[in-house]
Amino acid sequence: MNWRKVWTIARHEYLTNVRRTGFIVMTALIPALGLIALLLIALLMPRGEEVADWLERQFDVGRKPIGVVDRSGYFTSILPEYRETFVLYESQETAEAALRAEELQAVLVIGEDYLNSGEVVALTRESFGEAAIADSARVRRFLIAHLLADKVDPALAHRAADPLENLQSRVLSGTGQARSGGMVFTFLIPYFLALFLIMTIFASSGYLLQSVAEEKENRIVEIILSSVRPTELLAGKVLGLGALGLTQVLIWLGSAWGFTGGAAALLALVGSVGIPAQVFVLGVVYYLLGYLLYAVLMAGVGALGTTMRESQQLAGIFSFIAVIPYMLASFVMINPNVPVARVFSFFPLTAPTMMMLRIPLGEVPWVDVAGSIGVLLLSIPAALWFGAKLFRVGLLIYGKRPTMREIWHILRG
Amino acid sequence: MLQVQNLTKRFGDLVAVDDLSFEVEPGEVFGLLGPNGAGKTTTIRMILDILPPDSGHITVLGGPPAAAQPRIGYLPEERGLYRNARVLDMLVYLAELKGAHRARARERAMEWLERMGLEDRANSRVKDLSRGMQQRLQVIASIVHDPDLIFLDEPFQGLDPVNVERVKGVIADLRREGKTIVLSSHQMNLVEALCDRILLVNRGRSVLYGSLAEIKRQFAPHTIRVRVSELPPDLPGVVAVEPRDGAYDLSLAEGTGPRDVLRALLDRGVDLQAFEIAPVPLEEIFIRVVTAAQDSSGATGGTL
Numbered sequence: 001m002n003w004r005k006v007w008t009i010a011r012h013e014y015l016t017n018v019r020r021t022g023f024i025v026m027t028a029l030i031p032a033l034g035l036i037a038l039l040l041i042a043l044l045m046p047r048g049e050e051v052a053d054w055l056e057r058q059f060d061v062g063r064k065p066i067g068v069v070d071r072s073g074y075f076t077s078i079l080p081e082y083r084e085t086f087v088l089y090e091s092q093e094t095a096e097a098a099l100r101a102e103e104l105q106a107v108l109v110i111g112e113d114y115l116n117s118g119e120v121v122a123l124t125r126e127s128f129g130e131a132a133i134a135d136s137a138r139v140r141r142f143l144i145a146h147l148l149a150d151k152v153d154p155a156l157a158h159r160a161a162d163p164l165e166n167l168q169s170r171v172l173s174g175t176g177q178a179r180s181g182g183m184v185f186t187f188l189i190p191y192f193l194a195l196f197l198i199m200t201i202f203a204s205s206g207y208l209l210q211s212v213a214e215e216k217e218n219r220i221v222e223i224i225l226s227s228v229r230p231t232e233l234l235a236g237k238v239l240g241l242g243a244l245g246l247t248q249v250l251i252w253l254g255s256a257w258g259f260t261g262g263a264a265a266l267l268a269l270v271g272s273v274g275i276p277a278q279v280f281v282l283g284v285v286y287y288l289l290g291y292l293l294y295a296v297l298m299a300g301v302g303a304l305g306t307t308m309r310e311s312q313q314l315a316g317i318f319s320f321i322a323v324i325p326y327m328l329a330s331f332v333m334i335n336p337n338v339p340v341a342r343v344f345s346f347f348p349l350t351a352p353t354m355m356m357l358r359i360p361l362g363e364v365p366w367v368d369v370a371g372s373i374g375v376l377l378l379s380i381p382a383a384l385w386f387g388a389k390l391f392r393v394g395l396l397i398y399g400k401r402p403t404m405r406e407i408w409h410i411l412r413g
Numbered sequence: 414m415l416q417v418q419n420l421t422k423r424f425g426d427l428v429a430v431d432d433l434s435f436e437v438e439p440g441e442v443f444g445l446l447g448p449n450g451a452g453k454t455t456t457i458r459m460i461l462d463i464l465p466p467d468s469g470h471i472t473v474l475g476g477p478p479a480a481a482q483p484r485i486g487y488l489p490e491e492r493g494l495y496r497n498a499r500v501l502d503m504l505v506y507l508a509e510l511k512g513a514h515r516a517r518a519r520e521r522a523m524e525w526l527e528r529m530g531l532e533d534r535a536n537s538r539v540k541d542l543s544r545g546m547q548q549r550l551q552v553i554a555s556i557v558h559d560p561d562l563i564f565l566d567e568p569f570q571g572l573d574p575v576n577v578e579r580v581k582g583v584i585a586d587l588r589r590e591g592k593t594i595v596l597s598s599h600q601m602n603l604v605e606a607l608c609d610r611i612l613l614v615n616r617g618r619s620v621l622y623g624s625l626a627e628i629k630r631q632f633a634p635h636t637i638r639v640r641v642s643e644l645p646p647d648l649p650g651v652v653a654v655e656p657r658d659g660a661y662d663l664s665l666a667e668g669t670g671p672r673d674v675l676r677a678l679l680d681r682g683v684d685l686q687a688f689e690i691a692p693v694p695l696e697e698i699f700i701r702v703v704t705a706a707q708d709s710s711g712a713t714g715g716t717l
Contacts, residue, residue, distance in 0.1 A: 008510060220493035221493070223507060223554065226463055227507070227511045229479075
């Protein structure tokens with residue numbers, strides 16, 4: 001490996017691509033979106049309350065009262081604190097009429113022998129409303145409070161109706177320190193951070209694909225290969241375009257820094273998100289390993305297509321595999337150590353994205369961390385071998401795409 | 414300069430290069446000829462270390478192909494340039510890949526742009542150049558790093574007569590500077606004008622190899638060309654007469670030498686203005702050799 005040539009290629013790839021319109025637009029887009037968000041906040045700040053009300057309405061799933069038809073007698077005369085949200089009806093017909101008129105969210109018909117049978121009929125306009133009622137803490141509180149009213153101490157009745165009224169959650173991290181955080185910070189921000197990193201992996205390996213396909217399409221690759229070894233060309237491109245991806249991430253981070261008013265604010269953000277240092281370190285490790293793996297594979301596959309379009313189609317399969325963890329995100333969110341997540345952490349093509357998704361969400365067994373890094377470290381040389389081989393032969397086959405049989409011959413020969 | 418011994422390369426069932434051996438001497442212009450798909454490009458790619466040979470041995474510039482790369486220039490038949498790059502930047506990058514230093518590469522690139530009449534295009538984008546200009550730029554790209562051995566695969570393809578002369582001039586200049594050139598072309602008149610020795614390849618095998626003058630003599634022992642006011646009808650040993658450009662090509666019978674015909678002509682007191690062994694155009698030799706080989710077996714392969 002002649003590192004001077006690798007450096008020449010890396011430098012050339014970096015300088016050529018950093019001027020591409022696609023790169024500039026993509027890089028400017030994120031800070032631009034941030035700026036727009038800041039402007040919106042600044043504009044709306046003076047009318048804060050209106051905005052808050054409006055926002056609340058957007059998330060309002062049902063502020064209408066619930067109608068009650070009481071055949072058991074336990075709920076006749078509703079307790080004062082529930083009168084705004086629950087309305088008593090004499091007959092089911094009038095309650096249904098009110099429901100149809102959209103005055104009510106739902107109607108509960110309490111059975112005559114409720115105490116023994118627990119029979120409650122819930123009437124709603126939409127079918128999914130029924131599940132909402134069954135799960136509703138509001139309805140449970142209402143029922144418990146009325147069953148216990150006048151029979152026990154009011155404080156006990158109140159506590160029984162709402163045992164988790166003042167819940168504070170603390171998560172014990174590996175260092176034994178408690179950290180607290182809201183739902184948004186523990187889940188969404190790491191999720192989006194990981195998503196951004198994954199996007200840059202794909203942006204950079206996409207540039208790599210493009211650069212390989214372009215050199216092949218315009219045939220200059222023949223001259224290049226008479227000057228450098230395929231592995232040097234591959235290494236130069238991977239390094240140059242990796243630096244390009246890193247530039248993009250740094251510009252994004254830098255602009256976030258600028259918008260939030262400096263380093264202190266950025267660190268405060270990180271602090272409030274509650275991400276320990278090792279998550280960042282591991283994030284960088286998976287980022288680099290993931291980029292290397294995908295870049296090498298994309299380059300090899302890019303060399304197989306005869307045109308840019310064809311190469312991109314071929315590479316699509318890798319992009320698809322890499323987003324599988326995101327399809328499973330809803331399971332991983334609930335439990336980052338769900339078996340399916342652990343399985344995908346040991347498969348090289350999904351390991352970087354899966355681990356980037358899991359690690360910010362909670363404690364991940366060290367076996368998974370070591371195992372996934374090990375799998376990646378082993379598969380990168382394999383991919384390099386495979387990629388360089390495809391690259392070397394693919395680049396010289398013009399005019400037609402090699403068949404699977406030919407690819408097999410290339411790999412064996 | 415270049416020694417190729419028993420070189421063989423297969424692609425699946427196709428034998429692209431079959432036990433090929435030849436040598437290129439320092440300072441000569443060597444013609445590498447053959448029909449499409451004969452294995453010329455594959456041979457060149459192996460010498461340039463782009464493809465590994467299946468068997469055989471290559472010594473180039475005194476060492477293995479990998480070590481010689483920086484001192485070799487290559488103009489591939491499949492032309493390619495960075496379309497969006499600027500002319501000078503691209504030349505400097507290509508020279509750097511060959512191991513040249515940036516400042517020196519820049520100087521040489523400017524020199525060659527001037528020599529090729531492209532100096533005012535140094536900062537243009539490659540795609541904005543005309544076809545002829547791109548062709549000339551491609552030639553510069555192959556020699557900008559000052560190589561000792563230069564492979565020119567179809568350097569005249571797509572050039573107008575003015576630019577053909579310009580590239581011929583460049584080849585002559587390079588030769589004067591002591592460079593060795595391997596030229597592959599289908600334009601036989603240009604090969605005849607430029608090459609000292611040739612190798613004719615057909616289906617991966619050497620079918621004709623040696624000095625151009627020697628080969629032409631080999632192929633023309635039985636035809637002589639005479640220019641006379643009137644040709645006597647009954648010359649001994651002449652089996653056919655064909656008028657050509659105001660002269661006559663005489664085909665001689667087996668066992669008759671040019672000397673016998675000359676003596677007969679002089680004996681008859683013919684007004685002899687010119688007498689020569691008829692030069693056979695290289696094109697004719699090419700077609701004769703290749704069709705003879707084709708007739709003896711099936712079809713040719715594709716370019717690989």
